[in-house]
Amino acid sequence: MKKTPVTFKNKNGLTLHGILEQPVNDLDKSTAILFLSPGIKMRVAPHQLYNKMSRHFVGLGYTVLRFDFYGLGDSEGEVTEMMLADLYRSIQEGRYVDDTLSAIEWLSKEVNKNKFLLTGLCGGAITGLLSAEKDDRINGLLGLGIPVILDGSKVDAAKNLTAGHMNRLQKGYVRKIFDPKSWMRLLTFQSDYRIIFNILKKNIRKRLVSPEATASADINRVDINDNTNPLFAPAVFKMLERDAKINFIFSGSDRLDWEYEEKFVSLYKNKLNQYEGEALSVCTIDDANHILSLPKWQNEMIEISTSWLSKNFNDNQV
Protein backbone atom coordinates (compact mmCIF):
# COMPACT_ATOMS: atom_id res chain seq x y z
CA MET A 1 0.00 0.00 0.00
CA LYS A 2 1.30 3.42 -0.93
CA LYS A 3 0.56 6.07 1.73
CA THR A 4 0.92 9.75 0.94
CA PRO A 5 0.18 12.65 3.29
CA VAL A 6 -1.81 15.22 1.31
CA THR A 7 -3.33 18.65 1.79
CA PHE A 8 -5.99 20.44 -0.20
CA LYS A 9 -8.15 23.53 0.19
CA ASN A 10 -11.81 23.57 1.12
CA LYS A 11 -14.27 26.09 -0.32
CA ASN A 12 -13.25 28.70 2.24
CA GLY A 13 -9.56 28.40 1.47
CA LEU A 14 -8.71 26.43 4.61
CA THR A 15 -6.13 23.68 4.26
CA LEU A 16 -7.45 20.20 5.02
CA HIS A 17 -5.07 17.37 5.87
CA GLY A 18 -5.44 13.77 4.77
CA ILE A 19 -3.76 10.52 3.87
CA LEU A 20 -4.13 9.13 0.38
CA GLU A 21 -3.79 5.35 0.28
CA GLN A 22 -3.42 3.55 -3.03
CA PRO A 23 -2.98 -0.06 -4.09
CA VAL A 24 0.44 -0.99 -5.40
CA ASN A 25 -0.71 -4.11 -7.25
CA ASP A 26 -2.38 -4.24 -10.64
CA LEU A 27 -5.82 -4.01 -9.13
CA ASP A 28 -7.29 -0.57 -9.47
CA LYS A 29 -11.01 -0.20 -8.92
CA SER A 30 -12.78 2.62 -10.68
CA THR A 31 -14.49 3.73 -7.45
CA ALA A 32 -12.51 5.68 -4.85
CA ILE A 33 -13.48 5.49 -1.18
CA LEU A 34 -13.55 8.52 1.10
CA PHE A 35 -13.50 8.06 4.87
CA LEU A 36 -15.35 10.83 6.69
CA SER A 37 -14.30 11.62 10.25
CA PRO A 38 -16.59 10.55 13.10
CA GLY A 39 -17.34 13.31 15.60
CA ILE A 40 -14.05 14.82 16.70
CA LYS A 41 -12.01 11.61 16.28
CA MET A 42 -10.32 12.78 13.07
CA ARG A 43 -9.31 10.68 10.07
CA VAL A 44 -8.18 7.62 12.01
CA ALA A 45 -11.43 7.17 14.03
CA PRO A 46 -11.56 5.48 17.44
CA HIS A 47 -8.77 2.91 17.94
CA GLN A 48 -7.67 3.47 14.29
CA LEU A 49 -10.82 1.80 13.00
CA TYR A 50 -10.53 3.66 9.68
CA ASN A 51 -6.90 2.59 9.21
CA LYS A 52 -7.92 -1.04 9.71
CA MET A 53 -10.77 -0.74 7.21
CA SER A 54 -8.68 1.23 4.75
CA ARG A 55 -5.87 -1.34 4.73
CA HIS A 56 -8.40 -3.98 3.79
CA PHE A 57 -10.12 -1.91 1.10
CA VAL A 58 -6.83 -0.83 -0.48
CA GLY A 59 -5.88 -4.52 -0.54
CA LEU A 60 -9.00 -5.10 -2.64
CA GLY A 61 -7.83 -2.47 -5.12
CA TYR A 62 -9.65 0.67 -3.99
CA THR A 63 -8.00 4.08 -3.71
CA VAL A 64 -8.78 5.59 -0.31
CA LEU A 65 -8.67 9.10 1.08
CA ARG A 66 -9.00 9.68 4.82
CA PHE A 67 -9.05 13.37 5.72
CA ASP A 68 -9.85 15.81 8.52
CA PHE A 69 -12.67 18.32 8.35
CA TYR A 70 -11.95 21.97 9.08
CA GLY A 71 -11.37 22.76 12.74
CA LEU A 72 -10.69 19.10 13.56
CA GLY A 73 -7.71 16.76 13.40
CA ASP A 74 -4.74 18.44 11.75
CA SER A 75 -6.77 20.67 9.45
CA GLU A 76 -6.97 24.44 9.59
CA GLY A 77 -10.00 26.36 10.79
CA GLU A 78 -11.86 26.67 14.05
CA VAL A 79 -14.83 25.14 15.76
CA THR A 80 -16.59 27.59 18.05
CA GLU A 81 -19.14 25.28 19.68
CA MET A 82 -18.44 24.92 23.38
CA MET A 83 -20.44 21.72 23.87
CA LEU A 84 -19.81 18.44 22.06
CA ALA A 85 -23.54 17.82 21.59
CA ASP A 86 -23.87 21.12 19.72
CA LEU A 87 -20.92 20.26 17.49
CA TYR A 88 -22.49 16.85 16.80
CA ARG A 89 -25.77 18.54 15.92
CA SER A 90 -24.08 20.86 13.44
CA ILE A 91 -22.48 17.81 11.83
CA GLN A 92 -25.87 16.07 11.67
CA GLU A 93 -27.20 19.17 9.94
CA GLY A 94 -24.50 19.04 7.27
CA ARG A 95 -21.64 21.16 8.61
CA TYR A 96 -19.03 19.14 6.72
CA VAL A 97 -20.83 18.49 3.45
CA ASP A 98 -18.85 21.21 1.66
CA ASP A 99 -15.54 19.80 2.91
CA THR A 100 -16.57 16.38 1.59
CA LEU A 101 -17.38 17.87 -1.80
CA SER A 102 -14.01 19.65 -1.82
CA ALA A 103 -12.31 16.32 -1.13
CA ILE A 104 -14.19 14.69 -4.01
CA GLU A 105 -13.18 17.51 -6.30
CA TRP A 106 -9.56 17.17 -5.26
CA LEU A 107 -9.60 13.37 -5.69
CA SER A 108 -11.19 13.53 -9.11
CA LYS A 109 -8.39 15.81 -10.29
CA GLU A 110 -5.47 14.12 -8.50
CA VAL A 111 -6.23 10.44 -9.06
CA ASN A 112 -8.54 10.64 -12.03
CA LYS A 113 -11.58 9.00 -10.43
CA ASN A 114 -15.17 9.92 -11.13
CA LYS A 115 -17.07 7.44 -8.95
CA PHE A 116 -17.03 7.81 -5.21
CA LEU A 117 -18.15 5.79 -2.26
CA LEU A 118 -18.40 7.52 1.09
CA THR A 119 -17.98 5.76 4.37
CA GLY A 120 -17.88 6.76 7.98
CA LEU A 121 -18.91 6.02 11.51
CA CYS A 122 -21.67 8.05 13.16
CA GLY A 123 -21.10 11.72 12.22
CA GLY A 124 -19.03 10.55 9.24
CA ALA A 125 -21.95 8.43 8.03
CA ILE A 126 -24.53 11.22 8.22
CA THR A 127 -22.09 13.60 6.51
CA GLY A 128 -21.77 11.04 3.72
CA LEU A 129 -25.53 10.71 3.36
CA LEU A 130 -26.10 14.46 3.19
CA SER A 131 -23.19 14.91 0.76
CA ALA A 132 -24.62 12.29 -1.60
CA GLU A 133 -27.59 14.59 -2.18
CA LYS A 134 -25.27 17.20 -3.66
CA ASP A 135 -23.08 15.21 -6.05
CA ASP A 136 -24.28 12.42 -8.33
CA ARG A 137 -20.76 11.04 -8.62
CA ILE A 138 -21.31 9.65 -5.12
CA ASN A 139 -22.84 6.30 -5.91
CA GLY A 140 -22.46 4.49 -2.62
CA LEU A 141 -22.65 4.96 1.13
CA LEU A 142 -21.29 2.56 3.71
CA GLY A 143 -22.70 4.02 6.91
CA LEU A 144 -21.64 2.64 10.27
CA GLY A 145 -23.90 3.53 13.20
CA ILE A 146 -25.59 6.35 11.32
CA PRO A 147 -27.54 8.74 13.57
CA VAL A 148 -31.17 9.35 12.67
CA ILE A 149 -31.60 11.98 15.36
CA LEU A 150 -30.30 15.45 16.11
CA ASP A 151 -28.17 15.92 19.22
CA GLY A 152 -27.76 19.23 20.99
CA SER A 153 -27.03 20.51 24.47
CA LYS A 154 -30.60 21.77 24.75
CA VAL A 155 -32.18 18.52 23.58
CA ASP A 156 -33.66 16.48 26.41
CA ALA A 157 -32.26 13.05 25.53
CA ALA A 158 -34.29 11.40 28.28
CA LYS A 159 -37.52 12.60 26.70
CA ASN A 160 -36.66 11.13 23.32
CA LEU A 161 -35.52 7.66 24.31
CA THR A 162 -36.63 4.85 22.02
CA ALA A 163 -38.49 1.88 23.48
CA GLY A 164 -35.49 -0.37 22.77
CA HIS A 165 -33.14 1.95 24.59
CA MET A 166 -35.55 2.28 27.53
CA ASN A 167 -35.84 -1.49 27.85
CA ARG A 168 -32.08 -1.82 27.97
CA LEU A 169 -31.69 0.94 30.53
CA GLN A 170 -34.46 -0.58 32.60
CA LYS A 171 -32.65 -3.92 32.70
CA GLY A 172 -29.51 -2.08 33.76
CA TYR A 173 -31.32 -0.35 36.63
CA VAL A 174 -32.90 -3.62 37.78
CA ARG A 175 -29.43 -5.20 37.89
CA LYS A 176 -28.16 -2.34 40.01
CA ILE A 177 -30.82 -2.68 42.73
CA PHE A 178 -28.46 -4.54 45.05
CA ASP A 179 -25.40 -2.47 44.19
CA PRO A 180 -24.55 -0.06 47.05
CA LYS A 181 -22.53 2.19 44.69
CA SER A 182 -25.59 2.71 42.52
CA TRP A 183 -27.68 3.68 45.54
CA MET A 184 -24.91 6.06 46.54
CA ARG A 185 -25.07 7.68 43.10
CA LEU A 186 -28.83 7.95 43.36
CA LEU A 187 -28.73 9.48 46.83
CA THR A 188 -25.95 11.92 45.98
CA PHE A 189 -27.86 13.24 42.95
CA GLN A 190 -25.42 11.81 40.40
CA SER A 191 -28.02 9.64 38.63
CA ASP A 192 -30.03 10.86 35.67
CA TYR A 193 -33.44 11.26 37.31
CA ARG A 194 -35.17 12.19 34.05
CA ILE A 195 -34.35 8.79 32.56
CA ILE A 196 -35.40 6.93 35.69
CA PHE A 197 -38.63 8.95 35.80
CA ASN A 198 -39.41 8.21 32.15
CA ILE A 199 -38.85 4.48 32.64
CA LEU A 200 -41.13 4.46 35.70
CA LYS A 201 -43.74 6.47 33.81
CA LYS A 202 -43.70 4.02 30.93
CA ASN A 203 -44.15 1.05 33.28
CA ILE A 204 -46.97 2.67 35.23
CA ARG A 205 -48.74 3.56 32.00
CA LYS A 206 -48.35 -0.02 30.81
CA ARG A 207 -49.98 -1.33 33.99
CA LEU A 208 -52.86 1.15 33.96
CA VAL A 209 -53.85 0.71 30.33
CA SER A 210 -56.16 -2.28 29.67
CA PRO A 211 -54.77 -5.23 27.64
CA GLU A 212 -57.29 -4.47 24.87
CA ALA A 213 -56.15 -0.89 24.61
CA THR A 214 -52.54 -2.00 24.76
CA ALA A 215 -53.13 -4.43 21.92
CA SER A 216 -54.63 -1.77 19.74
CA ALA A 217 -52.07 0.88 20.54
CA ASP A 218 -48.41 0.67 19.80
CA ILE A 219 -46.92 0.62 23.29
CA ASN A 220 -43.46 1.14 21.93
CA ARG A 221 -44.42 4.31 20.20
CA VAL A 222 -42.38 7.35 21.19
CA ASP A 223 -42.78 10.89 20.05
CA ILE A 224 -40.89 10.63 16.81
CA ASN A 225 -41.12 14.31 16.06
CA ASP A 226 -38.97 15.50 18.91
CA ASN A 227 -35.41 14.92 17.85
CA THR A 228 -35.58 13.07 14.52
CA ASN A 229 -33.32 14.64 11.93
CA PRO A 230 -35.67 15.99 9.22
CA LEU A 231 -32.86 15.73 6.67
CA PHE A 232 -32.38 12.00 7.13
CA ALA A 233 -35.32 10.39 5.31
CA PRO A 234 -35.29 12.68 2.25
CA ALA A 235 -31.55 12.13 1.80
CA VAL A 236 -31.92 8.33 2.00
CA PHE A 237 -34.72 8.27 -0.58
CA LYS A 238 -32.93 10.67 -2.87
CA MET A 239 -29.97 8.29 -2.98
CA LEU A 240 -32.14 5.23 -3.47
CA GLU A 241 -34.24 6.85 -6.19
CA ARG A 242 -31.18 7.49 -8.31
CA ASP A 243 -30.07 3.90 -7.77
CA ALA A 244 -27.08 4.71 -5.59
CA LYS A 245 -26.30 1.93 -3.12
CA ILE A 246 -26.54 2.16 0.64
CA ASN A 247 -25.25 -0.25 3.24
CA PHE A 248 -26.10 0.63 6.84
CA ILE A 249 -24.32 -1.38 9.50
CA PHE A 250 -25.46 -0.99 13.09
CA SER A 251 -24.14 -2.27 16.37
CA GLY A 252 -26.46 -4.42 18.46
CA SER A 253 -25.69 -2.65 21.75
CA ASP A 254 -25.97 0.80 20.29
CA ARG A 255 -29.01 3.04 20.74
CA LEU A 256 -28.59 4.18 17.12
CA ASP A 257 -29.85 0.78 15.95
CA TRP A 258 -33.16 1.23 17.82
CA GLU A 259 -33.42 4.82 16.69
CA TYR A 260 -33.06 3.78 13.05
CA GLU A 261 -35.77 1.16 13.48
CA GLU A 262 -38.20 3.22 15.51
CA LYS A 263 -37.68 6.69 14.05
CA PHE A 264 -37.15 5.78 10.41
CA VAL A 265 -38.00 2.23 9.34
CA SER A 266 -41.31 2.05 11.23
CA LEU A 267 -42.46 5.23 9.47
CA TYR A 268 -41.38 4.34 5.94
CA LYS A 269 -41.77 0.56 5.92
CA ASN A 270 -43.78 0.34 2.70
CA LYS A 271 -41.63 2.76 0.78
CA LEU A 272 -38.46 1.01 1.95
CA ASN A 273 -39.70 -2.45 0.91
CA GLN A 274 -39.00 -1.82 -2.76
CA TYR A 275 -35.33 -1.01 -2.10
CA GLU A 276 -34.41 -3.50 0.62
CA GLY A 277 -31.84 -6.07 -0.35
CA GLU A 278 -31.03 -4.37 -3.64
CA ALA A 279 -30.22 -0.69 -3.32
CA LEU A 280 -30.47 -0.74 0.49
CA SER A 281 -28.78 -3.28 2.74
CA VAL A 282 -29.06 -3.07 6.51
CA CYS A 283 -27.21 -5.30 8.97
CA THR A 284 -26.76 -5.34 12.71
CA ILE A 285 -23.73 -6.83 14.41
CA ASP A 286 -24.92 -8.65 17.53
CA ASP A 287 -23.72 -7.26 20.86
CA ALA A 288 -21.30 -4.81 19.21
CA ASN A 289 -20.81 -1.40 20.77
CA HIS A 290 -20.87 1.93 18.94
CA ILE A 291 -17.15 2.03 18.18
CA LEU A 292 -16.86 -1.68 17.26
CA SER A 293 -14.05 -2.06 19.73
CA LEU A 294 -13.61 -5.85 19.62
CA PRO A 295 -11.73 -7.43 16.68
CA LYS A 296 -14.57 -9.95 16.11
CA TRP A 297 -17.03 -7.08 15.57
CA GLN A 298 -14.57 -5.27 13.29
CA ASN A 299 -14.02 -8.45 11.30
CA GLU A 300 -17.75 -9.01 10.88
CA MET A 301 -18.22 -5.41 9.73
CA ILE A 302 -15.35 -5.71 7.24
CA GLU A 303 -16.75 -9.02 5.96
CA ILE A 304 -20.20 -7.49 5.38
CA SER A 305 -18.64 -4.44 3.71
CA THR A 306 -16.41 -6.54 1.46
CA SER A 307 -19.26 -8.64 0.20
CA TRP A 308 -21.36 -5.50 -0.44
CA LEU A 309 -18.45 -3.82 -2.23
CA SER A 310 -17.78 -6.82 -4.44
CA LYS A 311 -21.48 -7.01 -5.35
CA ASN A 312 -21.85 -3.32 -6.21
CA PHE A 313 -18.47 -1.66 -6.81
CA ASN A 314 -16.27 -4.30 -8.32
CA ASP A 315 -15.45 -2.84 -11.72
CA ASN A 316 -11.84 -2.07 -12.48
CA GLN A 317 -10.48 1.19 -13.80
CA VAL A 318 -10.26 1.16 -17.56
Place this chain on the structure above:
Amino acid sequence: MLNETPLYFGDDEEQLFGVLHIPVKNNLNCGFVFCHPFAEEKLWAHRVYVSFARTLVEMGYTVLRFDHRGYGDSDGAFSELNVQTYISDIKVAISYLHNSQQNLESVGLFGYRLGASFALNVSQQQVVSGPVILWDPIIDGDRYMQEFLRSHLSTQLAVYGEVKENREQLVENMNKGEYVNVEGYDLAINQFNSISAVNLKNTTINKGRFLIVQVGRTEKPKKQSVDLSESINAQLECVVEEPFWREIKQFYYQANNLSTAAVNWLGSEK
Protein backbone atom coordinates in the same frame (compact mmCIF):
# COMPACT_ATOMS: atom_id res chain seq x y z
CA MET B 1 -1.05 31.70 7.23
CA LEU B 2 0.25 28.44 8.67
CA ASN B 3 3.37 26.65 7.55
CA GLU B 4 2.58 23.02 8.39
CA THR B 5 3.89 20.02 6.50
CA PRO B 6 2.63 16.48 7.03
CA LEU B 7 5.40 13.95 6.45
CA TYR B 8 6.83 10.54 7.16
CA PHE B 9 10.23 10.06 8.78
CA GLY B 10 12.35 7.44 10.52
CA ASP B 11 13.06 3.82 9.74
CA ASP B 12 11.95 2.77 6.24
CA GLU B 13 10.45 -0.41 7.65
CA GLU B 14 8.34 1.36 10.25
CA GLN B 15 7.78 4.99 9.37
CA LEU B 16 6.48 7.60 11.76
CA PHE B 17 3.93 10.16 10.67
CA GLY B 18 4.39 13.74 11.79
CA VAL B 19 3.41 17.31 11.14
CA LEU B 20 6.20 19.87 11.05
CA HIS B 21 5.17 23.39 12.07
CA ILE B 22 7.59 26.14 11.09
CA PRO B 23 7.14 29.74 12.24
CA VAL B 24 6.61 32.20 9.43
CA LYS B 25 8.13 35.04 11.45
CA ASN B 26 10.30 35.63 14.56
CA ASN B 27 11.97 32.23 14.30
CA LEU B 28 13.58 31.62 17.71
CA ASN B 29 15.72 28.74 16.40
CA CYS B 30 14.35 26.54 19.14
CA GLY B 31 12.23 23.49 18.44
CA PHE B 32 9.85 21.23 20.34
CA VAL B 33 9.03 17.58 19.83
CA PHE B 34 5.50 16.79 21.01
CA CYS B 35 4.84 13.51 22.85
CA HIS B 36 1.20 12.50 22.74
CA PRO B 37 -0.93 10.73 25.36
CA PHE B 38 -1.84 7.04 25.53
CA ALA B 39 -4.53 5.15 23.57
CA GLU B 40 -7.85 6.98 23.09
CA GLU B 41 -6.68 9.92 25.25
CA LYS B 42 -4.63 10.92 22.23
CA LEU B 43 -7.71 11.34 20.06
CA TRP B 44 -9.85 13.15 22.64
CA ALA B 45 -7.02 15.60 23.33
CA HIS B 46 -5.85 15.98 19.74
CA ARG B 47 -7.25 19.40 18.97
CA VAL B 48 -5.86 20.89 22.19
CA TYR B 49 -2.52 19.47 21.15
CA VAL B 50 -2.72 21.05 17.68
CA SER B 51 -3.83 24.38 19.14
CA PHE B 52 -0.90 24.39 21.56
CA ALA B 53 1.52 23.63 18.71
CA ARG B 54 0.13 26.62 16.83
CA THR B 55 0.50 28.80 19.95
CA LEU B 56 4.18 27.89 20.21
CA VAL B 57 4.72 28.48 16.51
CA GLU B 58 3.13 31.90 16.86
CA MET B 59 5.79 32.62 19.52
CA GLY B 60 8.55 31.60 17.10
CA TYR B 61 9.16 27.96 18.04
CA THR B 62 9.41 25.14 15.52
CA VAL B 63 7.25 22.14 16.42
CA LEU B 64 7.25 18.52 15.33
CA ARG B 65 4.12 16.63 16.35
CA PHE B 66 4.26 12.93 15.56
CA ASP B 67 2.34 9.69 16.02
CA HIS B 68 4.10 6.90 17.86
CA ARG B 69 4.32 3.53 16.15
CA GLY B 70 0.91 1.85 16.31
CA TYR B 71 -0.89 5.19 16.56
CA GLY B 72 -2.52 7.60 14.13
CA ASP B 73 -0.98 7.36 10.68
CA SER B 74 2.34 5.83 11.72
CA ASP B 75 3.25 2.26 10.84
CA GLY B 76 3.34 -0.52 13.41
CA ALA B 77 0.86 -2.20 15.71
CA PHE B 78 -0.25 -0.99 19.12
CA SER B 79 -0.02 -4.54 20.45
CA GLU B 80 3.75 -4.57 19.84
CA LEU B 81 4.55 -1.48 21.88
CA ASN B 82 6.26 -1.06 25.22
CA VAL B 83 7.91 1.81 27.06
CA GLN B 84 11.17 1.31 25.16
CA THR B 85 9.46 1.69 21.77
CA TYR B 86 7.79 4.92 22.92
CA ILE B 87 11.09 6.30 24.12
CA SER B 88 12.94 5.20 21.01
CA ASP B 89 10.30 6.95 18.82
CA ILE B 90 10.81 10.20 20.73
CA LYS B 91 14.57 9.97 20.22
CA VAL B 92 14.06 9.35 16.49
CA ALA B 93 11.80 12.42 16.31
CA ILE B 94 14.38 14.59 18.12
CA SER B 95 17.09 13.47 15.69
CA TYR B 96 14.85 14.08 12.71
CA LEU B 97 14.02 17.60 13.87
CA HIS B 98 17.68 18.41 14.51
CA ASN B 99 18.76 17.03 11.12
CA SER B 100 15.98 18.52 9.04
CA GLN B 101 16.00 21.98 10.64
CA GLN B 102 19.64 22.85 10.94
CA ASN B 103 18.93 26.38 12.16
CA LEU B 104 17.70 24.99 15.47
CA GLU B 105 20.06 25.69 18.35
CA SER B 106 18.07 23.62 20.79
CA VAL B 107 15.22 21.13 20.80
CA GLY B 108 12.94 20.72 23.79
CA LEU B 109 10.11 18.36 24.59
CA PHE B 110 6.44 18.80 25.29
CA GLY B 111 4.51 15.87 26.68
CA TYR B 112 1.01 15.36 27.91
CA ARG B 113 -0.24 12.68 30.34
CA LEU B 114 1.70 9.48 29.60
CA GLY B 115 3.51 11.37 26.82
CA ALA B 116 4.87 13.67 29.55
CA SER B 117 6.12 10.69 31.52
CA PHE B 118 7.94 9.41 28.43
CA ALA B 119 9.38 12.86 27.72
CA LEU B 120 10.76 12.91 31.24
CA ASN B 121 12.15 9.43 30.75
CA VAL B 122 13.98 10.58 27.60
CA SER B 123 15.34 13.57 29.52
CA GLN B 124 16.84 11.13 32.02
CA GLN B 125 18.56 9.14 29.29
CA GLN B 126 19.95 11.98 27.20
CA VAL B 127 20.49 15.68 27.60
CA VAL B 128 17.59 17.57 26.09
CA SER B 129 18.94 20.87 24.87
CA GLY B 130 15.69 22.85 25.02
CA PRO B 131 12.93 23.40 27.59
CA VAL B 132 10.79 20.46 28.71
CA ILE B 133 7.09 21.10 29.33
CA LEU B 134 5.12 18.37 31.08
CA TRP B 135 1.33 18.62 31.25
CA ASP B 136 -0.19 16.38 33.87
CA PRO B 137 2.47 13.63 33.77
CA ILE B 138 1.35 10.15 34.82
CA ILE B 139 3.45 9.59 37.92
CA ASP B 140 2.19 6.15 38.93
CA GLY B 141 2.08 3.84 35.89
CA ASP B 142 0.65 0.91 37.83
CA ARG B 143 -2.37 2.88 38.95
CA TYR B 144 -2.82 4.26 35.45
CA MET B 145 -2.87 0.78 33.90
CA GLN B 146 -5.36 -0.43 36.48
CA GLU B 147 -7.64 2.45 35.51
CA PHE B 148 -7.18 1.57 31.86
CA LEU B 149 -8.26 -2.01 32.55
CA ARG B 150 -11.30 -0.66 34.35
CA SER B 151 -12.58 0.58 30.97
CA HIS B 152 -12.62 -3.06 29.89
CA LEU B 153 -14.88 -3.88 32.83
CA SER B 154 -17.20 -1.01 31.87
CA THR B 155 -17.42 -2.36 28.31
CA GLN B 156 -18.25 -5.85 29.61
CA LEU B 157 -20.97 -4.36 31.77
CA ALA B 158 -22.42 -2.34 28.91
CA VAL B 159 -22.34 -5.15 26.36
CA TYR B 160 -22.99 -8.30 28.39
CA GLY B 161 -24.75 -6.80 31.39
CA GLU B 162 -22.16 -8.29 33.75
CA VAL B 163 -18.44 -8.37 34.41
CA LYS B 164 -17.33 -11.74 33.07
CA GLU B 165 -13.64 -11.23 33.77
CA ASN B 166 -12.17 -9.07 36.50
CA ARG B 167 -8.86 -7.25 36.32
CA GLU B 168 -6.86 -10.14 37.78
CA GLN B 169 -8.26 -12.47 35.12
CA LEU B 170 -7.47 -9.98 32.38
CA VAL B 171 -3.86 -9.79 33.54
CA GLU B 172 -3.76 -13.58 33.69
CA ASN B 173 -4.99 -13.71 30.08
CA MET B 174 -2.20 -11.36 29.04
CA ASN B 175 0.32 -13.49 30.92
CA LYS B 176 -0.85 -16.44 28.79
CA GLY B 177 0.06 -14.46 25.68
CA GLU B 178 -3.43 -13.18 24.82
CA TYR B 179 -4.32 -9.57 24.11
CA VAL B 180 -6.80 -7.73 26.26
CA ASN B 181 -8.82 -5.39 24.12
CA VAL B 182 -9.49 -2.09 25.88
CA GLU B 183 -11.60 0.40 23.92
CA GLY B 184 -10.35 -1.21 20.71
CA TYR B 185 -6.66 -1.28 21.71
CA ASP B 186 -5.01 -4.68 21.91
CA LEU B 187 -2.97 -4.56 25.08
CA ALA B 188 -0.20 -7.16 25.45
CA ILE B 189 1.64 -8.10 28.61
CA ASN B 190 4.86 -6.32 27.57
CA GLN B 191 3.20 -2.97 27.23
CA PHE B 192 1.07 -3.52 30.31
CA ASN B 193 4.04 -4.47 32.50
CA SER B 194 6.38 -1.81 31.20
CA ILE B 195 3.87 1.02 31.68
CA SER B 196 2.86 -0.38 35.07
CA ALA B 197 6.52 -0.10 36.05
CA VAL B 198 6.64 3.63 35.25
CA ASN B 199 7.16 5.41 38.53
CA LEU B 200 8.30 9.01 38.46
CA LYS B 201 8.46 9.31 42.26
CA ASN B 202 12.15 8.62 42.38
CA THR B 203 13.18 10.45 39.23
CA THR B 204 16.26 12.60 39.52
CA ILE B 205 17.68 14.69 36.70
CA ASN B 206 20.53 17.13 37.11
CA LYS B 207 20.43 18.92 33.79
CA GLY B 208 17.61 20.61 31.92
CA ARG B 209 14.82 23.14 32.34
CA PHE B 210 11.48 21.67 33.30
CA LEU B 211 7.96 22.91 33.78
CA ILE B 212 5.31 20.66 35.28
CA VAL B 213 1.71 21.78 34.94
CA GLN B 214 -0.62 19.91 37.24
CA VAL B 215 -4.22 19.69 36.04
CA GLY B 216 -7.05 19.38 38.51
CA ARG B 217 -10.33 20.70 39.78
CA THR B 218 -8.51 23.12 42.08
CA GLU B 219 -5.19 24.94 41.96
CA LYS B 220 -4.02 23.21 45.11
CA PRO B 221 -0.74 21.38 44.46
CA LYS B 222 -0.81 17.62 45.03
CA LYS B 223 1.96 16.09 47.09
CA GLN B 224 3.17 13.87 44.26
CA SER B 225 3.48 16.86 41.90
CA VAL B 226 5.42 18.84 44.51
CA ASP B 227 7.72 15.88 45.16
CA LEU B 228 8.37 15.37 41.45
CA SER B 229 9.02 19.05 40.82
CA GLU B 230 11.50 19.12 43.69
CA SER B 231 13.30 15.99 42.58
CA ILE B 232 13.88 17.28 39.04
CA ASN B 233 14.19 20.92 40.00
CA ALA B 234 11.18 21.89 37.90
CA GLN B 235 8.85 24.80 38.19
CA LEU B 236 5.39 23.61 39.20
CA GLU B 237 2.21 25.34 38.07
CA CYS B 238 -1.26 24.14 39.02
CA VAL B 239 -4.21 24.92 36.77
CA VAL B 240 -7.88 24.07 36.61
CA GLU B 241 -9.09 22.31 33.45
CA GLU B 242 -11.72 19.73 32.66
CA PRO B 243 -10.36 16.23 31.88
CA PHE B 244 -10.53 16.77 28.13
CA TRP B 245 -8.46 13.64 27.44
CA ARG B 246 -11.65 11.63 27.83
CA GLU B 247 -15.23 12.14 26.74
CA ILE B 248 -16.77 15.07 28.55
CA LYS B 249 -19.71 17.30 27.67
CA GLN B 250 -17.59 20.27 26.61
CA PHE B 251 -15.69 20.45 23.36
CA TYR B 252 -12.13 21.41 24.20
CA TYR B 253 -10.59 23.26 21.32
CA GLN B 254 -7.77 24.57 23.42
CA ALA B 255 -6.79 24.37 27.08
CA ASN B 256 -6.29 28.03 27.90
CA ASN B 257 -5.03 27.62 31.45
CA LEU B 258 -2.53 24.93 30.53
CA SER B 259 -1.40 26.86 27.52
CA THR B 260 -1.01 30.15 29.40
CA ALA B 261 1.04 28.49 32.15
CA ALA B 262 3.44 27.13 29.53
CA VAL B 263 3.62 30.35 27.53
CA ASN B 264 4.33 32.42 30.64
CA TRP B 265 7.05 30.04 31.72
CA LEU B 266 8.68 30.11 28.30
CA GLY B 267 8.48 33.91 28.35
CA SER B 268 10.24 34.02 31.70
CA GLU B 269 12.89 31.61 30.41
CA LYS B 270 13.98 33.83 27.53
